[in-house]
Amino acid sequence: MTQDPRLLGRRALLGAASATAALAVTTARAQDAEPEEPAAQPAQGARPGEYLITGAHLLTMDDKLGEIANGAVHVRDGAIVAVGADIQAPGAERIEARGAVVMPGFVDTHWHLWATLARGLGSKGGFDKAMAALAQKFQPQDNVLGVRLSMAEAVHAGITTVCNYAHNIGSPEAARAEWQAMRESGIRGRFYHGHPSDLPKDKLMDLPGLEALAKENKGDGLVSLGVAARGPDRSLAEIWRREWAAARDLDLPISTHVAYSKAVANSGAIKAMADGSFLGPDVQLIHLTQASDDDLRRVADGGSPVGLCPWTEMQVGFGLPPVARIQKQGLPVGLGVDNLALAGNADAFAMMKLTADLAAAVAGEQGTLTERQVLEWATIGGARSIGMEEQIGSLTPGKRADLIMVRMDAVNTAPASRPDITLVRAAQPANVSLVMIEGRIHKRGGRLIGHDTGKLLRDAGAAFSRLQKEAGI
Structure with a gap:
């Protein structure tokens, strides 16, 4: 290698590109009546339309644009064309958003998609042993079901970018199956190619398979x-x-678990990475729950972003996410679902609330991490932490049209005098009434579009039952 290894991944990073029916969003072309709900179709194959979203409270997450009351967003050809208070777009399909917040979609920065097929397994004793036995029985079609189930839930929850930490890749076929399933979903994301869950410490991951996918x-x-x-x-x-x-x-970005236990933190792993120039903007560090202040300074000096997964970090005993200490170091931070066999469901709203409260609990002072700050971590901050801030994370003209509409007139969100606080403190995935990714609508009126959820759930249930029997769980 002839280049500084801390900088090698930067180019890839920067260039990589339910509410009830009574609360359903009213949509119409011009002044026509509300159309029938479109039939389900593969989201990847649907052409991006031209839309004008009007009457919304806009949380742009753009420092220059800020919040816009009664604002509008013009979307065309998969991109955000204009954002403001008075926008005209003749011929565009109008989506009325009165009583709702429109904001960028949530950016998940760490999620083991395959494990969603084992939802609820973490509530039983002996999770590690059971999960290890289950993982060995996975076939490529099971990996695909885990990805598809995760992606459907991501859309339901308003998560428009998913980072798949694929650490149960038992064969090249399994890797390719997960990769292809993500691409077919029409949801933005990153496939972090991993290794078999039981790969010995002295064996290499499938580097030829990785190179083939990279090509x-x-x-x-x-x-x-x-x-x-x-x-x-x-x-x-x-x-x-x-x-x-x-x-x-x-030239591929790296994601890795580190300092998730006292033993690992005391082993000097972060110091070894820092001393060997293995930190940098291309290296995302996950958890850091037991990292010392010295190690956090090393991470800050090295320029690595951090991914926090508060639900699983607490459930499995990794410790309290060092939210306040990470904030103090000014590290780029994103939030992650992590593992739904443990966390239960993909809920970015709950993650934000927990993260803010953890900061206050540890510091002993309310408001240590404000709702606005944690909202940034879930959107533009998450995009920044994976090198996608030039494409997504804010409602900025020129960026890709990844956005969501969240009802503020529901029984659990009204009255919403401060929409940013309400989003973090009160909203739920069921309040997400519209999800748009790359200008394509994936959820509308609180209903998923392009997902045969009935068949998906039947297939997932049958697969998990088979896996349980084969693994002897």
């Missing part, structure tokens, strides 16, 4: 490629260094 990754789709890499705590030095070097040779 196919033309940057022309909604899903980019990365590497879910083991660090110093999970493999031998010569192994993890070779895997990271391969990722950087391919």
Whole structure:
């Protein structure tokens, strides 16, 4: 390698590209009556339309545009054309958003999609042993079901970008199946190519398979490629260094778990990465619950972003996410669903509320992390942490049209005198009435579009029952 390894991934990072029927959003072309709900169709195949969303309270998450009461957003050809208080767009389909907030979609920065098929397994004793047995029985079609179920729930929850930390890749076929399932979903994201869950510390991950996928990754789709890499705590030095070097040779961003236990934190893993120039904007660090202040300074100096997953971090005993200390260091932060076999459901609203409250609880002072700040972590901050802030994360003209509408006139959200606080403190996935990704509508009137949820749930249930029997759980 001839380049500074801290900088090798920057180009890839920067260039990678229910509410009730009574509360359903009223849509109409010009002044026509509300149309019938469109039939389900594959979201990836639907052409982006031209829309004018009007009457909304806009939380743009753009520092220059700020909040706009009674604002409008013009979307055309998958992009945000204009944002403001008075916008004209003759011929565009009008979506009336009175009583709602329109904002950028949530950006998930860490999610093991395959494990969603085992939802609820984490509530029983012996989770690690049971999950390990289950993981070994997964076939590529099971990985696909985990991805599809996760993506459907992401849309329901208003999550428009999903980072899949795929650490149960038992074969090249499984990797390709997850990658393809993500691409077919029409949802933006990143596939972090991982390894078999039981891969020995002295064995390399499938680097030829990774290289083959990298050659196919033309940057022309909604899903980019990365590497879910083991660090110093999970493999031998010569192994993890070779895997990271391969990722950087391919100019792929890296994501890794680190400092999630006292033993791992005390092993000097972060210091080893810092000393070897293995930190940088291309290396996302997940958890850091037991990281020392010295290690957090090393991370800040190295320029690595952080992914926090508060629900699972507390449930499995990783410790309290060091929210206030991370904030103090000024680290780029994103939030992650992590593992629905543990966390239960994908709820960015609950994640935001918990994150803000954790900061206050540890600091002993209310308002340590404001609702506005944690809302930024869930949107533009998350986009920044994975190198996509030039494309998504705010309602900025020129960015891609990834946005959501959240009802503020529901029984659990009204009255909403401060929409930003209400979103963090009171809203739920069921309040998300409209989801748009790349200008395509994936949820409308509180209903998913392009997902045969009945068949998906039947297939997922049958697959999990089979896996349980095969694993002896």
